[in-house]
Amino acid sequence: MARGVVLADPERTAGGKSSIAVLAVRAVALGIIVAAHATGCGLLQRRTGQNGSSQAPSPGAEPKEAQLANAQAAAADGAGDVSGLPAAGTRPARAERLSFLVITVDTLRPDLGFMGYERPVSPNVDRLAGRSIVYDRAYSISTYTGFCLPPMMASRYPSEMPRTDRHEVKYLSQNVLLAERLRAEGYHTAGAASHFLFAPVLGWIDGFEHFARVPVEGDAPSGSSVDWFHSSRGLADAAIRILSDPQVTSGPFFVWIHFLDPHGRYLEHKGFSTFGHDQRDLYDGEIAYTDFHIGRVLDALEGSPLRERTVVVLTADHGEAFGEHGEYHHGRHIWEEIVRIPLIVFVPGAPPRRIERRVSAVEIAPTILDLAGAPADPGARGRSFAPELFGADLPESPILVDQPRNPYYPLKRAFIDGGYKLHVLPESKTYLLFDLAHDPGEKNDLAANEPDTLARMRRSYDEFMSRIVEVAPVPVARAEPTTSKR
Numbered sequence: 001m002a003r004g005v006v007l008a009d010p011e012r013t014a015g016g017k018s019s020i021a022v023l024a025v026r027a028v029a030l031g032i033i034v035a036a037h038a039t040g041c042g043l044l045q046r047r048t049g050q051n052g053s054s055q056a057p058s059p060g061a062e063p064k065e066a067q068l069a070n071a072q073a074a075a076a077d078g079a080g081d082v083s084g085l086p087a088a089g090t091r092p093a094r095a096e097r098l099s100f101l102v103i104t105v106d107t108l109r110p111d112l113g114f115m116g117y118e119r120p121v122s123p124n125v126d127r128l129a130g131r132s133i134v135y136d137r138a139y140s141i142s143t144y145t146g147f148c149l150p151p152m153m154a155s156r157y158p159s160e161m162p163r164t165d166r167h168e169v170k171y172l173s174q175n176v177l178l179a180e181r182l183r184a185e186g187y188h189t190a191g192a193a194s195h196f197l198f199a200p201v202l203g204w205i206d207g208f209e210h211f212a213r214v215p216v217e218g219d220a221p222s223g224s225s226v227d228w229f230h231s232s233r234g235l236a237d238a239a240i241r242i243l244s245d246p247q248v249t250s251g252p253f254f255v256w257i258h259f260l261d262p263h264g265r266y267l268e269h270k271g272f273s274t275f276g277h278d279q280r281d282l283y284d285g286e287i288a289y290t291d292f293h294i295g296r297v298l299d300a301l302e303g304s305p306l307r308e309r310t311v312v313v314l315t316a317d318h319g320e321a322f323g324e325h326g327e328y329h330h331g332r333h334i335w336e337e338i339v340r341i342p343l344i345v346f347v348p349g350a351p352p353r354r355i356e357r358r359v360s361a362v363e364i365a366p367t368i369l370d371l372a373g374a375p376a377d378p379g380a381r382g383r384s385f386a387p388e389l390f391g392a393d394l395p396e397s398p399i400l401v402d403q404p405r406n407p408y409y410p411l412k413r414a415f416i417d418g419g420y421k422l423h424v425l426p427e428s429k430t431y432l433l434f435d436l437a438h439d440p441g442e443k444n445d446l447a448a449n450e451p452d453t454l455a456r457m458r459r460s461y462d463e464f465m466s467r468i469v470e471v472a473p474v475p476v477a478r479a480e481p482t483t484s485k486r
Contacts, residue, residue, distance in 0.1 A: 064176045091390050092349045097252040098371050099187075099310045101243070101301060102364075104256070105290060106145060106195075106263040107330065108316035110138070110342040112287075119275060121287040124295025128314060129344050130352065133389050137358045138343035139416070140318040143403050144331040146197060148317035148361070149258070150204050153177040155365040155380035157402040157468060165473035167407050168196075171203035172474070176377075178365045179207030182254045185374045190248045191256035192238035194231035198258070208256075210248070212238045218267070227265045235259055236293035240300045249306055252372070259294065262286040262320075264329055280322045308348055311371060315361060316341040324441065334414040334423060336442055339401045347371070350389050358416060359385060360399050381468075398464055404473070415461040422457040433457060 112122040114129035115136070141151045146169040147158040154161060154177050162172040179189045191205065192212040198204055205211045214237075216229035239257045242248055248255070261267070266282035272292065273285030294314075301307055321327045321337045330338045343359065345367075363382035370376065370384035388394050401414035413424040416436070423432035433447040433454050447454050 064174055064180065091386075094309075094349075096309055097373060098348070099249070099253045099306065100182075100255065100368055100372070101239075101297075101310055101312045102254070102256045102368075103259065103294060103297070103312070103314045104149065105259045105294075105314070105316050106261075107318065107320045108262055108287070108342060109319040109337065110340050112342060114344075115342065119284055121284050122291045124291050124298060125314060125342075125344070127295075128298055128312065128346060132312070132344045132346035133350060133353045133355065135343040135345075135355050135357070135359045137356060138315065138341050139358065139360050139399050139401060140316070140339050140341050141361050142401060143318050143334060143338050143412075144406075144409065145195075145317045147402070147404060147406075150175070150177065151402075152317075152361045152364055153179065153204075155362050155377060155382045157362070157381060157400060159402050159404045159470045160468050162471050163473050164476045165406065166476055168202065169406070169473075170201070170476075171206075173203065173206070175203065175206075177204075177206050178368060179205070179254060179256070181207070181369060181374060181377065182372060183207050183209070185372065186252065187372070188248045188251060188253040189255075190242045190245075190253065191258075192235055192242065193258040194235060194260050195226055195258070210242075212242075214238050225265075226260070227263055228267075230261050230267055230269070230289070232259055232261045232290045232293035236296045239297045243297075243300055243304065243306060252309075254368075257297065259290050261290045264320075279328070283320065283322070310348070311368070312344075312346040313364060313368070314342065314344040315364070332409050332412075334401050334403060334412050336421075336436075336440065339414060345389060347389050351391070353389075353391070355388060357388075357394060357396050358399055360397075362400075398460065400464060406473075413461075415457065415464065417457060417460045420453060420457055422454075422461055424461065431458065 111117040112129075113120060113126040114122070114134065140148050142148045142158055146167070150169075150171045151158045151161060154175055156175070158169075161175050163175075164170040164172075179191075183189050189208045190210040190212075191208055192214050194214045194216055196213075198211065198213065200206075200211070214231055214234040216226060216231045217234065218229035220228035235257055239255070242255055262283060264279075264283070266279060266286050267273075268282060269285055269289040272288040273282060274288075275281040275284045298312070301310060301312070318330050319336075319338045319340050320330055321333065321335060324337045325333070325335050327333050327335070327338075341361065343361070343364075360382060362380075363385050366377065366380045366382045366384040367386050367389075370386040371389075376384070383394075383397070385394060399414075399416040403409060403412045405411040410425075410427050412426075415422045415424065419435065419437040421434045421436050421442070423430075423434075425431070431447050431454060432445045433450065434442045434444070435446060436442075
């Protein structure tokens with residue numbers, strides 16, 4: 001693997017399990033499926049609690065072995081069958097399985113050239129969008145990286161995932177992430193990031209055979225927050241090395257690269273920070289700098305045979321506020337500027353397309369599993385939009401943005417259904433209501449003037465939340481905060 005980086009232990013996977021253990025899990029799962037079908041019994045309808053009592057399973061809280069077994073059983077029962085798609089959603093036959101390069105960019109708003117932004121901040125991402133399927137109205141799962149990325153990889157909402165109560169949230173081993181599911185299907189898994197939150201101990205990168213912690217660059221004083229440094233150059237270098245490593249790419253692979261630089265503080269980059277000196281100007285310079293290095297990765301992929309079998313997904317964890325509602329940065333609020341994100345999906349053989357349907361990042365993992373021909377996750381909160389990538393039209397589903405309480409952020413949720421957006425603020429027992437079709441900037445709260453609509457949205461929200469079993473985070477000892485709170 002790449003030199004000059006710190007690697008997670010290549011034997012670690014699934015929260016500390018070895019690769020041999022994953023194979024054992026897969027074998028156990030297959031054995032359970034055979035037994036379940038032989039007896040005609042339902043599979044793992046209940047789980048045993050720590051005290052030996054029988055408990056009803058809560059979504060996202062089952063042991064990993066049980067979740068993987070459930071997925072295998074669902075596939076055996078036809079839940080993962082992709083035949084019978086409408087003609088518009090028919091997929092081309094392939095001689096080999098698709099591979100995946102997922103690029104996430106921290107704090108990236110959808111204000112990019114392909115979305116109509118007037119500043120030339122994203123020529124390389126725009127080029128990718130021009131040959132891809134673009135979702136014009138994509139939403140993050142939450143408002144803070146720790147509540148966005150692991151849930152995206154699990155197709156769950158953060159409130160229902162076993163985790164600790166620290167801001168530097170640790171996800172517990174019973175969560176099953178996308179890399180674990182793909183690795184159990186024979187995929188090589190590798191990735192790179194520069195933030196300490198991707199340390200193996202926090203559970204964000206369970207399932208990766210190799211994950212590089214890329215050193216940051218810059219002349220900030222030792223001990224400064226990671227925000228005072230930059231890392232896009234090193235991340236692009238690591239990504240290119242991974243894509244050139246036959247140990248990763250000799251078979252189907254899943255590679256995840258997380259670019260951090262747009263996260264505030266916004267640094268200046270020579271040749272890229274050309275828009276001015278206020279916060280938004282500097283942020284746009286960070287986007288341009290990151291785009292340049294993303295372009296290096298895309299060029300490397302484009303110039304290799306991997307292009308013919310590699311799906312590229314580019315998205316963000318969340319957006320960023322610049323005073324639109326008197327707020328800046330992200331994490332505490334659920335306004336559109338904080339929860340709208342770009343979503344680009346390139347699939348070899350799929351024609352470029354723009355899709356206006358609102359879509360949530362909770363749908364990304366099910367889509368990748370579907371494209372990989374892997375068993376569907378029966379507990380996933382999102383559905384696969386793979387048919388849409390090949391021309392089918394899918395109906396719009398409700399969107400939930402879930403911000404659990406943590407040491408710095410209050411509990412808040414946004415719920416979008418039928419073009420209306422409900423802000424749910426439990427701590428103040430307040431609801432705000434906006435008509436996004438006519439008021440995309442959320443300027444006019446309709447809660448007082450449209451009581452019937454408010455009541456309907458509250459009923460829809462309550463019904464949606466009734467299917468989600470919230471998990472109380474595990475309390476851990478507090479430490480003095482030494483990192484950014486955003």
